[in-house]
Amino acid sequence: MQTAADVTQLIGNTPLLHLRQVSERTGCTILGKAEFLNPGQSVKDRTALGIIRAAERAGELEPGGRIVEGTAGNTGIGLTLLANALGYSSTVVMPITQSKEKIDTLELLGADLHLVGATSYTDPNHYIHTAERLANDYAAREPHGAIWARQFDNLANMEIHRDTTGEEIWRQTDGKVDGFVCAVGTGGTLAGVSTALKAHNPAVQIGIADPAGASLSSYFGTGELSPSEGNSIMEGIGINHVTGNVAQARVDHAWSISDAEALPYLFDLLQHEGLCLGGSSAINIAGAVKLAAELGPGHTIVTILCDYGNRYQSKLFNPVFLRNKDLPVPTWLDI
Numbered sequence: 001m002q003t004a005a006d007v008t009q010l011i012g013n014t015p016l017l018h019l020r021q022v023s024e025r026t027g028c029t030i031l032g033k034a035e036f037l038n039p040g041q042s043v044k045d046r047t048a049l050g051i052i053r054a055a056e057r058a059g060e061l062e063p064g065g066r067i068v069e070g071t072a073g074n075t076g077i078g079l080t081l082l083a084n085a086l087g088y089s090s091t092v093v094m095p096i097t098q099s100k101e102k103i104d105t106l107e108l109l110g111a112d113l114h115l116v117g118a119t120s121y122t123d124p125n126h127y128i129h130t131a132e133r134l135a136n137d138y139a140a141r142e143p144h145g146a147i148w149a150r151q152f153d154n155l156a157n158m159e160i161h162r163d164t165t166g167e168e169i170w171r172q173t174d175g176k177v178d179g180f181v182c183a184v185g186t187g188g189t190l191a192g193v194s195t196a197l198k199a200h201n202p203a204v205q206i207g208i209a210d211p212a213g214a215s216l217s218s219y220f221g222t223g224e225l226s227p228s229e230g231n232s233i234m235e236g237i238g239i240n241h242v243t244g245n246v247a248q249a250r251v252d253h254a255w256s257i258s259d260a261e262a263l264p265y266l267f268d269l270l271q272h273e274g275l276c277l278g279g280s281s282a283i284n285i286a287g288a289v290k291l292a293a294e295l296g297p298g299h300t301i302v303t304i305l306c307d308y309g310n311r312y313q314s315k316l317f318n319p320v321f322l323r324n325k326d327l328p329v330p331t332w333l334d335i
């Protein structure tokens, strides 16, 4: 019999999907790693599993213990599913500005959910600092203790991407991958995959696709950490400081990509290839197209399809919301 023993075994080993339209347009083979097929429906299930397993190995997470994390939502969803499966509990701190669908999902899964204002990183009430504070509170009073997952600086995040996502991409392409591009939330995916691919072949070209208003395209382009112009509605990506995971990334190309440039890729994918993805996937695909233009036709470029579009139906696929932001509206919703 071929069976999965538990939900952890459903994480990873996702297919590499040929993205037809952008491949035809660029003359490259552009492939998307179908991370939306993970049980929590995002790339962040891998991070959640990597952090939990590392904490178990280090003896930091006791049976029955609590895992606390600040998240844009997807890591919280992964951590909560895994906490339920492995006998832990989870506390999730999230900015109130994140999509209603992610908040609903976390409530559905039974997370101890704390919504906080969307403030700057320097504010002590920022969701990351709130998570650290709550983890300390819980550690002091819960019978089995609590840990703070620290996905931004915890290198277990990039390590699971190095050992799974990156190795899978190398195997699935028979080592014929020429480039890899993704956006950054914590930097776990970019650092892990770039480390794995460059260990196999240092010539593999790595690109960061940064949403408008984020600072990493300038950081990797010029060494200076300053935000690009504009802002972005894409959730889970776009940061203005160098995290512990970002510091491990090996990057050759950096672009700032506007929502107006990225969204048509998302709408075209849904309308003509039957795939409904979230906003960070649009930034990633736009980045893959930019790398294809730099490398020229005939190359193989991989990116990440991070999560499903229905997680953002009230924003990305809402004509009123999009029109208010002066963003393109999908033709079939433009009524």
Ligand code: PMP
Binding pocket: 042, 043, 044, 072, 073, 074, 075, 183, 184, 185, 186, 187, 188, 189, 190, 235, 236, 237, 278, 280, 281, 306, 307
């Ligand atoms: N896309 C989405 C939808 C996410 O939630 C995240 C993580 N916050 C990312 C992309 C970025 O992944 P990473 O944290 O590995 O940089």
